[in-house]
Every structure is written in C-alpha cells, then in structure tokens.
Amino acid sequence: EDKVVQSPLSLVVHEGDTVTLNCSYEVTNFRSLLWYKQEKKAPTFLFMLTSSGIEKKSGRLSSILDKKEPFSILNITATQTGDSAVYLCAVGGYGSGTYKYIFGTGTRLKVLA
Amino acid sequence: DGGITQSPKYLFRKEGQNVTLSCEQNLNHDAMYWYRQDPGQGLRLIYYSQIVNDFQKGDIAEGYSVSREKKESFPLTVTSAQKNPTAFYLCASSIVQPFNQPQHFGDGTRLSIL
Numbered sequence: 001e002d003k004v005v006q007s008p009l010s011l012v013v014h015e016g017d018t019v020t021l022n023c024s025y026e027v028t029n030f031r032s033l034l035w036y037k038q039e040k041k042a043p044t045f046l047f048m049l050t051s052s053g054i055e056k057k058s059g060r061l062s063s064i065l066d067k068k069e070p071f072s073i074l075n076i077t078a079t080q081t082g083d084s085a086v087y088l089c090a091v092g093g094y095g096s097g098t099y100k101y102i103f104g105t106g107t108r109l110k111v112l113a
Numbered sequence: 114d115g116g117i118t119q120s121p122k123y124l125f126r127k128e129g130q131n132v133t134l135s136c137e138q139n140l141n142h143d144a145m146y147w148y149r150q151d152p153g154q155g156l157r158l159i160y161y162s163q164i165v166n167d168f169q170k171g172d173i174a175e176g177y178s179v180s181r182e183k184k185e186s187f188p189l190t191v192t193s194a195q196k197n198p199t200a201f202y203l204c205a206s207s208i209v210q211p212f213n214q215p216q217h218f219g220d221g222t223r224l225s226i227l
Contacts, residue, residue: 004155034215042203042218088155098169101216103155
C-alpha cells in the first residue's frame with residue numbers, strides 16, 4: 001500500500017533556529033514530491049521535486065529529494081513566527097491510468113518569539 | 114484573479130440530512146479533487162475527476178457523492194450514510210497533462226454535526 005510518513009509530527013523552536021522536516025515514502029510509480037505550507041485554510045505550494053540531489057531553494061526554505069532511500073527534507077533557516085504552520089508532504093504516483101497524490105500527516109511547526 | 118472558491122466556509126448537518134459543498138474554479142484546470150482532513154491526519158482523497166462527466170472514487174468515498182457536469186464545478190454531497198462527517202473538506206484542482214503539476218487548493222469548508 002502506498003504511504004507517506006512525515007517526521008517529526010510536531011516541533012517547537014525559537015525564532016532564529018534552523019529546522020529540518022522529513023518525508024519518507026513508498027509510492028508506486030513515483031513521479032513527484034511536493035511540499036505545502038498550511039496555516040489556517042488552504043495549503044500553499046512550496047516546492048515540487050522530481051530528481052534526486054537537486055536542491056530547490058526559496059528564500060530561507062530549501063528542499064532536496066533522495067529517490068534511492070527514498071525521502072525528502074525541507075529545511076527552514078533563521079525561523080520566524082510567520083513560519084508557524086503545518087507542513088505537508090505529498091507524493092505523486094501514476095497507476096491504473098491515473099495520477100494521484102498521497103499526503104503525509106504533516107509536521108506542525110510552532111516558532112516562538 | 115484565478116482561483117478556487119469553496120462555499121460555505123462553515124456548515125452544520127443534522128442527523129439524516131444530506132448536505133452539498135460547493136467548489137468552483139476559474140483556472141481552466143481539467144482535474145479536480147476532494148480531500149478530507151481530520152485533526153492529526155493528512156489529507157485523504159474522497160473523489161477526483163480528470164474530465165467532465167467522469168469521476169473516480171478515492172480512498173474514502175463511502176458516504177459521499179460527486180458530479181462533474183461542468184469543467185469549473187465539482188460539488189461534493191455528504192450523505193446521511195456518512196456516519197462521521199465532522200471534518201475539514203478541501204477542494205483542489207490541477208492541470209492533467211503533463212503530469213507532475215502542483216494542486217491548487219480552496220480555503221476549505223468545515224463541516225460539523227448538530
């Protein structure tokens with residue numbers, strides 16, 4: 001059965017800390033891995049990764065994929081209170097003629113001032 | 114601006130009642146999805162549709178029904194057969210081809226039982 005496992009489930013840090021969120025997966029016919037940030041409502045898209053070893057970067061956030069293990073990490077440096085959110089990992093796989101995403105349970109990050 | 118609109122934001126259901134959640138998109142996306150999110154759990158797929166007049170069951174379709182009569186609209190009905198409907202419901206859309214396109218989400222509908 002396809003599954004996506006995120007760790008840790010929750011994390012509390014202080015402003016300025018660096019955090020690393022993990023996402024491991026077992027998905028048939030892997031096509032892509034996506035990271036989303038969910039504050040109160042709609043998840044907002046952060047990164048999409050399809051190739052191993054290529055880092056995607058946006059400001060203080062970065063992510064990388066290892067298809068061999070397989071897993072991905074999301075790094076946030078110099079955290080701010082505005083980074084407090086649930087971070088979701090989703091893996092896209094292609095099977096039975098359709099393309100679907102499997103979501104992990106998310107990591108709840110709280111950044112204290 | 115293009116986006117996905119879900120309504121209502123909050124909905125209350127009485128015992129034995131069917132309720133319908135609305136999802137409209139103006140992104141010209143072919144694919145639309147419904148997810149359910151419970152506390153401490155990830156998003157679970159209820160139904161999805163990749164083309165008008167066609168849809169497939171996701172992992173937790175029991176007690177739910179959908180229709181896709183127009184490209185822009187993908188309403189979800191929570192029937193009385195769904196015994197535990199209290200959850201946060203998210204609608205999403207994406208381009209179908211090429212694959213590997215991120216999904217865009219609406220702001221969600223929070224459903225509770227009276």
